[in-house]
Amino acid sequence: MLWVHVMIHVNEADVDAFRQASLENARQSREELGIAQFDLVQQRDDPTRFVLIEVYRDAEAPLRHKETAHYQKWRDSVAPMMASPRTSISYQLC
Secondary structure, X not given: OEEEEEEEEEOHHHHXXXXXXXXXXXHHHXXXXXEEEXXXXXXXXXXXXXXXXEEEOOOOHHHHHHOOHXXXXXXXXXXXXXXXXXXXXXXXXX
């Protein structure tokens, strides 16, 4: 299993559109065989900051995920909404 946290800072004017696009991407991502969990969380004290919590069943699953049409649509549609480039951290179970 592989855990990935993707930290995202969006422009204030784009919060609602980003949330909507990201929730749709998460919904479709959960249907992928290689994904065990895919959630979007929003920071309580700064609604422009989000984290995608992605849990993959194997090391190849993130690559397969990035090949899906719904991921590519999300990536392209939210790119102009970001206040800064997104960052990610990968984790493994101890």
